[in-house]
Amino acid sequence: MRSTAAALPVRHALPALHAALAERGAAVLAAPPGTGKTTLVPLALAGLLPPRGHTAADPDGPVNGRADRGPDGSGDGGKVLVLEPRRLAARAAARRMAWLLGERVGARVGLTVRGEHRPGSRVEVVTTGVVLQRLQNDPELADVGTVILDECHERHLDADTALAFLLDVRETLRPGLRLVAASATADTGPWARLLGGPDARPAPVVETDAALHPVQAVWAPPERPVAPPHGTRVDPALLAHVAATVRRALAEHAGPGPNDVLCFLPGVGEIARVAGMLGGVPADVLQVHGRAPAAVQDAVLAPGERRRVVLATSVAESSLTVPGVRIVVDSGLAREPRTDHARGLGALTTVRASRAAAEQRAGRAGREAPGVVYRCWSEAEHQRLPPRPRPEIELADLTGFALQAACWGDPDAARLALPDKPPAAAMDAARSTLLALGALSPGGRVTGRGRRLARVGVHPRLARALLDGSAEVGARTAAQVVALLSEPPPRAAGDDLTAAWRSLRRNGPPADAHAARWRDEARRLESALSAVAHSSKPAAEPGAGASDDARAGTVVALAFPERVARARAGSGYLMASGTGAVLADGSALAAARPEWLAVASADRPAGAASARIRQAVVIGEDVARLAAAPLLARTEEVAWRNGDVAARQVETLGAIELNERPLPAADPSLVRAALRDGLRAEGLGLLTWTRAATALRERLAFCRDALGDPWPAVDDGALLDHVPAWLDAAGARRRADLRRVDVAAALRGLLPWECAARLDEMAPERVEVPSGSKVRVDYSGDRPVLAVKLQELFGWDAAPRLAGGRVPLVVHLLSPAGRPAAVTADLASFWREGYRAVRADLRGRYPRHPWPEDPARSPATRRLNPRRP
Incomplete structure (x- = not known):
């Protein structure tokens, strides 16, 4: 055992961990980054640590086969399985443990990640995705005695799922299976409750004090405000500031000894851009992320001879220990998944890192000696950061x-x-x-x-494309294209996925890390297809007649049938899902403007009207029809279009209209619905409203307002409910037929018999006045109005009340010329108080009309005064 293991702080917590597992079979280990929880604890629980005082060369040590056993006899309960959320972290952990034992990976310490399987005899490090597959095939995990879920605080979806499955296994199949949830944070309560078991007692928590040295925080915000992150876009001014801060850190801490810089950035693109800005710095610039070549990963995880600047994503927060780091530069940004479930679009988005993540990052500077962290934001902004990152289960597909x-x-x-x-x-x-x-x-x-x-080990959409695509384009082609979809090519490869596929096929020996991973994954998928192909029918590889676009497009469209897209008449594309899409600026596909695309990758930036196509394949309509066959539909569409009923038969692929033809004999119910839609859109004015029909509607509206039920409502919304019956009666099938509807008769048909019998009583069409005239009542306003010449009302002390005496008539008194002279609802009061002023105003202008001094006792008349002889 290497001497460095004895100095790791977690070793002091091992007796307590052994005791907790002996008593309860489950425990939570709280150990900050750098304490040895990822490398030392699995070896201890597997019985591979020598007793204190022994060395790796001791004949009683583990190199010669005798294992250290804890108080519970640890080491007798089967293999120790270590679950890591990332392939990079899994490889690093396995290599580190094997190095501590003086061995190569695959002896006592093994590694299994997608595309790589070197099982060890005592410890095996696996990714959470791999262990989910293993649990589905072998829920008992018969050869495993202890499972350690490392970095559980990061809340990856696969890790949460694996823990849930393991708890189920422990409760129902393997009560003796020991579980350890290892977290780099002190927030252990939720994990202790989950691992507590059916008796509701929390699982024991074993804590390890951090061996961290003090870390000085330097607040280094940009001098001028920068734009906040938007989607995956990061303001170039912020990246330039991060690069300048790295240069500042190198200059301010240029002394002897290990003083490497670890710089946190949100993604691979930002790492590459900042690396380009650091040309000429007195240090080796290394880029570490999930896609980095193995040689670079090894260089990062081993002490360097020269000073180093390590540009890393959040993978270096807690999953990896980078030796020699004394300085951390933190951009303050992270990437989280976002999923638009309604449109089937998912993407990573850039967010502000949480305070917990910032503390994790800062701690990297204090692993081996006092350090410093340069935070590219202000102390006030720090207080407004979210306390912790959101769990992936809340955000992901x-x-x-x-x-x-x-x-x-x-x-x-x-x-x-x-x-x-x-x-x-x-x-x-x-x-x-x-x-x-x-x-x-x-x-x-x-x-x-x-x-x-599920057995294929990729997203279900990609697994479907592999199984069904192999029957159309052959197993090898399907595996290669699905491998390209499961790990998309670098952005520099452009948006033409077929071109990227051709480039990978031409390169012969792996030209870079992405090509190597693609080849490994394609081989794995082809093997997985063979294992499940008994139920599918893989085709032989097609001959030269099938184009690369047709083959790749078939697989892509099978994976994402709702993303098959057709060019719109103006610009952009319409996906089968109904989402509009546009090609990105600088697109390699845009010049040809193909009619059809199979979209492999798209996102929808916040606030954008359309999705942005990241990668796609040119296809023909035949491929679209084949791959998205479940979305094909033929429907009879009868709708109100351009001011009339349009009836047609339409063939669609989701939201994409393929073709149409006229429909001569449309379903009458659909025709009625279209006419009603037209009336709703353009108004009931499409019907013929005679004066009688309008007056009747106004009378009915008055009765409804004054008397309520059972008088029918006659507002637009209520009448639209009755329109289908009116249209049937008129035999209407188009706009012109609406004029034939007898609206007055239709309105009368709405009246219950008791209302029809009392309509003239409640709302008379005309009222007889003292002169003998029958004057029409106007119901168009808020109150019913009787407009009549003043002389025709002499002797009338009160107008009749309508609606059974509930509503008084408002009387508009007119001059002999028919112009308004006065308005009153109380004639008796008008004769006493208002008439005198009206008489004085009008008698000079209309001398031939009677203007008696006492109109209340004078006879009403329609005639003039007789001429004097």
């Missing part, structure tokens, strides 16, 4: 999780002991996708096809 849960026998994930329950809307969207893929039955249970999709 849950299709793969839903399939795992269904294969486990819990399609709703209701019984799984998850730290956080999955959002209902995201689960509904995931189950809908799985139902469309044939992975679930209508009742929600996993199908045989669903189990085969």
Whole structure:
């Protein structure tokens, strides 16, 4: 055993951890980064640590086969399985443990990640995705005695799922299976409760004090404000400031000894841009991320001879220990997944890192000696940061999780002991996708096809493309294209996925890390296809007649049928999902402007009207029809278009209209619905409103307002409910036919018989006045109005009240010329108080009309005064 292991702080916590596992079989280990929890604890629980005082060369030490056993006899309970959330972290942990034992990976310490399998005899480091596959195939994990879930605080979806499955296994199949949740934070309460078991007692928590040295915080915000992150875009001014801060840190801490710089950036693109800005610095600039070549990863994880600047994503927060670091430069940014479940679009988005992440990053500077962290934001901004990152289950596409849960026998994930329950809307969207893929039955249970999709080890959409695509384009082609979809090429490869595929095929020996990973994954997928192909029908590789675009496009469209897109008449594309899309600036595909695309990758920037196509393949309509066949539909469409009824038969591919033809004999119910839509859109004025019909509607509206039920409502909304019957009666099938509707008769048809009998009583059309004239009542306003010449009302002390005496008539008194002279609802009062002023004003202008001094006792008349002889 290397001497460095004895100095790791976690060694002091091992007796307590052994005791907790002996008593409860589960424990939570809280050990900050750098304390040895990832490398020393698995060796200890596997019995591979020598007793204190022994060395690796001691004949009683583990190199010669005798294992150190803890108080519980650890080492007798089977292999120790270490779960890591990332391949990079898994490889680093396995290499480090093997190095501590003086061995190569694959002896006592093994490694299994996607595309690499070197199982060890005592310890095996695996990614959480791999262990999910293993649990589905062998839930008992018969050869495993202890499972350590490392970095559980990072809250990756696969890690949360694996923990839930393991808790289920421990409760139902393997009560003796020991579980350790290892966290780099002190927030252990939720994990202790989850691991506590059915007796509701929290699992023991074993804490390790950090061996951290003090870290000085230097607040280094940009001099001028920078734009906040938007989607995946980061303001170039901020990246320039980060590069300048790295240069500043190098200059301010240029003394002898290890003083490497670790700089945190949100993604691979930002790392590359900042690396380009650091030309000429007195240090080696290394880039570490999930896609970095193995040689670079090894160089980062080993002490360097020269000073180094390590540009890293959040993978270096807690999963990796980079030796020699004394300085951290933190951009303050991170990447999180975002999923638009309604449109089936997902993407990473740049967010402000949480305070917990900032503390984790800062701690990297104090692992081996006092250090300093340069934070590219202000202290005031720091207080406004979210306290911790959101768990992935709240943000991600849950299709793969839903399939795992269904294969486990819990399609709703209701019984799984998850730290956080999955959002209902995201689960509904995931189950809908799985139902469309044939992975679930209508009742929600996993199908045989669903189990085969799950065994492939990629997203269910890609697994579907592999299985079904192999029958169309051949196993090798399907595997190669799916491998390219599972790990997209670098952005520099452009948006033409077929061109990227050709380039990878031409390169012969792996030209770079991405090409090597692509080849490994393609081989793995081809092998996986062979394992499940008994239920599918792989085709022989097609001959030269099939173009690369047709073959790649078929696979892409099978994976994402709702993203098949057709060019719009103006610009851009319409996806089968109904989402508009545009090619990005500088697109290699834009020049040819193909009519059809199979979109492999797209996102929708915040606030954008259309999705942005990141990668796609040119296809023809035949490929679109084949791959997205479940979306094909033929419908009879009868709708109100351009001011009239349009009837046609339409063939669609989702939201994309393929072709149409006239429909001569449309369903009458659809015609009625279209006419009603037209009336709703353009108004009831499309009907013929005679004066009588208008007056009747106004009378009925008055009765409804004054008397309520059973008088019918005659507002536009209410009448539209009755329109279908009116249209039937008139035999209407187009706009011109609407003029034939007898609106007055239709309105009378709405009246119950008791209302029809009393209509003239409640709302008379005309009222007889003292002169004998029958004057029409105007019901168009808020109150009914009787407009009549003043002389015709002499002797009338009160106008009649309508609606059974509830509503008084408002009387508009007119001059002999028919112009308004006065308005009153109380004639008796008008004769006493208002008439005198009107008489004085009008008698000079109309001398031939009677203007008696006492109109209340004078006879009403329609005539003039007789002429004097």
